Amino acid sequence: MATEFWYNMRTGEVEEGKQSGSLELAGPFSTRDEAARAPDILRERADAWREDEEAEKEWREGGS
Template sequence: MSKQELLFWYNRRTGEVETGPQSLAIDRIGPFKTAAEAARALEIIEERAAKWAREDAEED
């Protein structure tokens, strides 16, 4: 089993978690270490964006 097969992706087109890169790259978010993290992909993206926005605001 390759290292990529041990990682998880969130497929934004289907809303499903995939083990290993199964779908087109344009549809995938990841990789994540666990299926639970991949399932939260959209939340994680929102959290990171909010953090970066706060950091940018603090720098100004």
Template sequence: MGKQEWGIDDPAETYWFNSRTGEIEEGPQSLSVDRVGPFATREEAARADEIVAERARKWREEEAAED
């Protein structure tokens, strides 16, 4: 999914979860290997693990339905 599909127009106005530090970043600040996102709000970034798990579940279900 691209940023546009997540409702994000400007990458500088996004929030990221830094998996190394556990902190929320405004805009991409750290190395991409340490970032999860982008997210539209700080609250979404704080729930990064939960959101990623939900997206992965949906993708698995879509792939299973295609088979």
């Protein structure tokens, strides 16, 4: 099994394998560098989801 990396949202540290409680972790990520970028990645994903939701809402309302 490949090693997974997790970003600990409480401490800001990258963990190799699950070492903390699930509520504190973001991941899994395939590399340590990717896990270290977790806050940026999560922000980018949230922005993309928000844009998708806004576009869908606009489409459902008839493009107004």
